[in-house]
Amino acid sequence: MSRIGNKVIQVPASVTVNISDANFVNVKGPKGELEFQFNEIIDIKLEGNEIKVSRPNNAIFTRKIHGTTRALLNNMVVGVSEGFKKQLEIKGVGYRAALEGKILNLSLGFSHPVLLDIPEGVTITLPKNTEIIVEGYDKQVVGEFAAKIRSYRKPEPYLGKGIRYIDEYVPRKAGKTAK
Template sequence: MSRVGKLPISLDTAQADLSNKDFVSIKGAKTSLVVKRVDGVDVKLEDKKLVLNISKTDKKTKSLYGLQRALLQNAVHGVTKGFVKVLELNGVGYRAAVNGKKLDLSLGYSHPISYPIPEGIEIKVDKQTSISIMGASKELVGQVAAKIRGFRPPEPYLGKGVKYNTEVIKRKAGKSAGK
């Protein structure tokens, strides 16, 4: 049995809709998220807390028990507080700007990059070199941040590129001059 799966999930200000047998709907003040249910894991609402129990005892269900709880916990956290990832642009002339539903990036290529902002994601450019990605879905926030980072990943020699604000780049020494 999973130690993670046994823990109840406090709903705080969120509301859970368990009427559908295939999905659990979590509603918050601004948004709502839908989490797919795992076969063999029962979800019940007790005293403003979600409690998970296993009805099947096969290997697959046991392995997905903790995952189901983590997905529900992320959904509750997302609709109440939200998730944020911060990216930094390091390099001469590297800039970012939000224009309507698009993020315009200048990353040292011969052309600007225009990235359409997906539904459910809010992007703020604090400075020209700092991008904050916010949203209710942890998966979508991480996916968007990884996609933007992928346009120009940080390189180890000069450290230029797009990196997470918590990321540490392992630097390499350049060519040695001399024989």
């Protein structure tokens, strides 16, 4: 039994959900619009303001995608109603971020600045030049872009310099000791 797959998804009043016969789901809300083609084996039903996801049999493949389908649907509903947010912080002398229109400019100790195009549906805010907040309605795009930013200078274990998530724990190592 999939515990996640059996949970009912509550749809807020500001969100509209359309489910076609081939499990093509379109979700519209105040933050944006998402659509996804789910596997036709899984049964997705909209009853009032609730979405129920069920599986017709207990085949291994059906059991695998039951919970995943429900989680993806829930992320779509939450994304268009509330949105998702990832917070990053930059640590290191001279490391900083700046916004130039639709381009994120990162100074990370390289001989050149790192310029990143901000994807569609994602907004970047910089409360300080060492903090980056990535927000959007698509959880996958927000997570991918935050991971891409972090990948340019991952936190290193000796001084802790680099880009890290706000709640990330970076294990620290002792440096060299004198004789």
